[in-house]
Amino acid sequence: MAEYLKSFFRQKTTKQAIIKIIIIIVASLFLTWLLEYRHFLNNADETWEFVFTRMRVFLYNALIMLTILGIIYGIIRKTFLSISINTALVLIIGYVHISKFNFRGTPLLPEDFQFGSQAGILTKFIDVSELIRLIIAVILVIILGIILDKIADKWLEKESFAPSNVWWKRYRIVSRVAIIAVAFSGFLVTTDFARHHSKEREIPLPALDSKFTDWNQVANYADNGFLLGFLYNTMKLDIPEPDGYSKQKMQELKRELSEKKQQDDISRTDIANADYNIIVVLNESFYDPSLISDYYNHTGGDVTPNLHKIQEKTLSGYMYSPDYGGGTANIEYEIITGLTNYWLKTVPYTNLVLQEHSVPSLANYMKEHGKNTATIHPFNGGMYKRDAVLPKLGFNDFITQTEFSHTEKEGTSEYINDRSTYEETLEYIKKTKGRDFISLITMQNHAPYTDKEYGESEFKVTNVTNENEKNSVETYLMTLHKSDAFLGEFIEKLDNLDEKTIVLFYGDHSPGVFPQVVENSDKSISDLVRLTPYFIYANFDLDNQLVEKVSNQPGAIEYKDIITRYHTNLPTTTPNCLPNTLLNLLNLEKPINYYLLDTVCNENPVLTETYFGEKAPQMSTDLSNYQLLSYDLVAGKQYFQK
Numbered sequence: 001m002a003e004y005l006k007s008f009f010r011q012k013t014t015k016q017a018i019i020k021i022i023i024i025i026v027a028s029l030f031l032t033w034l035l036e037y038r039h040f041l042n043n044a045d046e047t048w049e050f051v052f053t054r055m056r057v058f059l060y061n062a063l064i065m066l067t068i069l070g071i072i073y074g075i076i077r078k079t080f081l082s083i084s085i086n087t088a089l090v091l092i093i094g095y096v097h098i099s100k101f102n103f104r105g106t107p108l109l110p111e112d113f114q115f116g117s118q119a120g121i122l123t124k125f126i127d128v129s130e131l132i133r134l135i136i137a138v139i140l141v142i143i144l145g146i147i148l149d150k151i152a153d154k155w156l157e158k159e160s161f162a163p164s165n166v167w168w169k170r171y172r173i174v175s176r177v178a179i180i181a182v183a184f185s186g187f188l189v190t191t192d193f194a195r196h197h198s199k200e201r202e203i204p205l206p207a208l209d210s211k212f213t214d215w216n217q218v219a220n221y222a223d224n225g226f227l228l229g230f231l232y233n234t235m236k237l238d239i240p241e242p243d244g245y246s247k248q249k250m251q252e253l254k255r256e257l258s259e260k261k262q263q264d265d266i267s268r269t270d271i272a273n274a275d276y277n278i279i280v281v282l283n284e285s286f287y288d289p290s291l292i293s294d295y296y297n298h299t300g301g302d303v304t305p306n307l308h309k310i311q312e313k314t315l316s317g318y319m320y321s322p323d324y325g326g327g328t329a330n331i332e333y334e335i336i337t338g339l340t341n342y343w344l345k346t347v348p349y350t351n352l353v354l355q356e357h358s359v360p361s362l363a364n365y366m367k368e369h370g371k372n373t374a375t376i377h378p379f380n381g382g383m384y385k386r387d388a389v390l391p392k393l394g395f396n397d398f399i400t401q402t403e404f405s406h407t408e409k410e411g412t413s414e415y416i417n418d419r420s421t422y423e424e425t426l427e428y429i430k431k432t433k434g435r436d437f438i439s440l441i442t443m444q445n446h447a448p449y450t451d452k453e454y455g456e457s458e459f460k461v462t463n464v465t466n467e468n469e470k471n472s473v474e475t476y477l478m479t480l481h482k483s484d485a486f487l488g489e490f491i492e493k494l495d496n497l498d499e500k501t502i503v504l505f506y507g508d509h510s511p512g513v514f515p516q517v518v519e520n521s522d523k524s525i526s527d528l529v530r531l532t533p534y535f536i537y538a539n540f541d542l543d544n545q546l547v548e549k550v551s552n553q554p555g556a557i558e559y560k561d562i563i564t565r566y567h568t569n570l571p572t573t574t575p576n577c578l579p580n581t582l583l584n585l586l587n588l589e590k591p592i593n594y595y596l597l598d599t600v601c602n603e604n605p606v607l608t609e610t611y612f613g614e615k616a617p618q619m620s621t622d623l624s625n626y627q628l629l630s631y632d633l634v635a636g637k638q639y640f641q642k
Contacts, residue, residue: 020079027083028066031090032058032225037067038094039226041101055224056208061225064190068181068357074176084145088138095134097226102512106326107221109137110234178605193232201609201616214345216609237354239344239635242627249637250289250632253625257592268589271369276500277436278542278582280365282332283418285445285476286483286507288318291528291562295516296473300459303481306488307533308566315547315585316535317555317570318562319578322608324529325447325512329384334575336393336439337361338594339630342607349384352634353392359634362640364394365591366437372396376425378404378416378439395439399424410482411454415443418486426493429501444483449475449513454482464516472513489539500540504582506575507532523613524558530610534570534578536585543587547559550585556606574608576600593629593640600626 033047036058040046053056065086073082097108144479194212197203203212205224212232221229287294289303304309310316322341324332329349330341337359341348353359363373374397381387381400390398401407406420407425408537421442429436449472457474458481464470487505494501510529512518520526555563555571563572568583580597583590600607607617617623632640 015252023079024069024073025066028069029062031086032062032065035090035094037346039097039221041098050541057210057225060208061227064227067183067187071180074179074183077176078149080148083143084141086282087141091134091137107217191231194228195234199233240629245628245631245636247639249628254640257467257595260595261592265589271366271588274500274588275305275435279425279438279440279501279503280335280502281440281505283505284442284508285511286532287510288397288533289477291531292517296461296514297463297598298459298461298477298528303459303477304484306484308493310535312567314537315570316533316568318531318568318572319506319534320556320572320574320606320611321509321530321532322574323509324518325509328508331575335578336363338575338576338579338597339633340607344635348634349389353389354385356392356634358392360591360593361362361393363437367394372432372434372436374399374428375439376428378421379443411540414452415446418442418444418483419489422486422490429499433631445479447511451475454478476511476513496540497539502538504536506534536582546585546587550581554602554605571602571605576607577605596622596626596629
């Protein structure tokens with residue numbers, strides 16, 4: 001045996017293979033380190049801390065990287081070029097991750113690649129100079145790989161036999177397929193537990209001395225490395241069927257809610273007889289910075305004086321946003337449908353709604369009762385695939401920036417401002433016959449918050465030392481101040497409008513520029529960036545008894561002091577509860593599924609992962625039914641509709 005081994009290792013091809021394997025293993029370790037370095041936003045200290053404190057996790061990520069590199073090598077059969085291509089992929093993925101994290105505060109997820117067809121839209125959030133450096137780096141890395149292969153070709157890549165005339169031998173098809181098969185099988189085996197797992201909020205990984213965390217992907221990636229964190233989230237593209245889901249159960253639920261509706265409709269107004277317009281305003285990144293003045297103090301006075309005036313004279317509150325710095329379409333989805341994304345954990349617009357013929361929503365309900373339905377959005381209609389999604393939600397008209405006649409912008413901003421968006425809305429109301437249901441989605445306050453975009457800021461942050469953070473906050477405060485001024489103008493014009501109109505206004509999320517708050521270990525402080533203002537305003541008198549009724553809804557009790565301090569009277573809830581609050585205030589007939597919200601929103605006014613943290617809500621009968629309904633209507637068989 002000893003002689004055989006000596007003979008084996010003396011063979012030239014064996015030495016070549018061993019050298020290649022060693023090079024590829026070392027490259028896998030380096031590429032894993034590089035990917036983590038990019039994941040930690042180019043912070044070498046945090047990267048090395050991850051390597052040494054989570055050595056098992058790091059090495060397991062390196063093993064996965066080895067299988068990926070093996071697949072690429074099997075295809076190319078050039079050692080250094082394979083490494084170069086893998087390095088280029090790591091650089092590109094790292095760049096996209098950093099770009100997203102800087103604006104959204106969350107890591108790159110599998111569903112983010114759904115926007116590949118919208119790359120032209122997303123490029124406006126990209127630093128051009130960084131992009132140029134990335135392109136140069138990728139080109140140089142590829143060239144270096146080619147050069148190294150040329151140098152090594154004499155002793156590393158050269159075959160020990162003459163090239164064959166048989167094509168499958170000449171191109172080494174058998175060895176290519178064998179290498180690819182082994183590497184791909186290794187990838188499937190080593191990643192199976194990450195790609196297929198239970199839907200528990202936390203899954204222990206004792207072999208790695210770690211755990212998967214479902215409710216916090218920032219922590220999940222930090223604990224398990226980029227590759228495992230990313231692969232863990234691939235399962236989220238498949239929506240698991242909840243326990244107890246069946247046709248019989250959904251039809252039984254429909255009967256129960258239909259009975260409630262039949263009894264309640266006697267005292268409610270038919271929507272067809274409701275002589276007023278309804279406008280639901282999603283104001284992009286609209287926030288009340290006075291909530292966090294202790295952490296971002298500034299000169300210049302009140303940033304949102306019109307908001308505060310409105311809060312004092314009408315129904316208003318603070319919505320607990322499921323997202324921070326992004327996720328607009330998910331929040332819009334909850335408002336329009338009255339369903340929740342809490343259990344779905346995906347992007348319903350792009351993943352689920354497109355698969356259905358139609359989805360129950362406020363727009364569909366209003367359209368069925370004779371209302372004009374429209375979405376007005378001063379941006380590209382393809383974002384979140386709204387152009388395909390909105391018809392399924394019941395919107396007949398979709399007015400985007402290409403149809404806008406008002407295109408005023410602020411400073412050097414690329415976005416149409418709120419004043420123009422409100423003007424388009426008022427003109428739509430005046431030109432249509434009958435009454436309208438309008439979903440209005442603004443863009444003025446959208447990131448990025450470029451330094452000096454509005455000239456010299458009126459609001460100077462006094463207690464932040466990081467210049468980039470300070471500049472971003474000051475620029476955001478300027479666009480918010482302008483947005484607030486245009487809101488005041490809009491309310492004045494509504495008061496002078498001949499047609500009765502009611503507005504549900506809300507900020508979808510705060511901007512991703514407040515790290516001192518969102519990263520605070522005290523949840524009562526970090527939650528402050530989740531609370532965005534909302535109000536219901538009418539240019540006609542509302543029924544005082546109904547006003548009193550919705551004002552007495554419980555809401556999340558932790559935020560009672562904020563309601564008192566800011567003179568608001570509506571409960572703190574997540575967006576899924578707001579449409580039901582609106583319909584109850586107007587005493588309108590409502591869809592049968594909204595009768596489930598009457599109970600759910602009293603028991604669980606806030607339904608989102610960040611709010612619960614490591615805990616989970618107690619599953620009452622109604623909450624369990626709500627989970628089944630939220631699944632059935634967009635991811636299930638739509639038994640409730642049949």
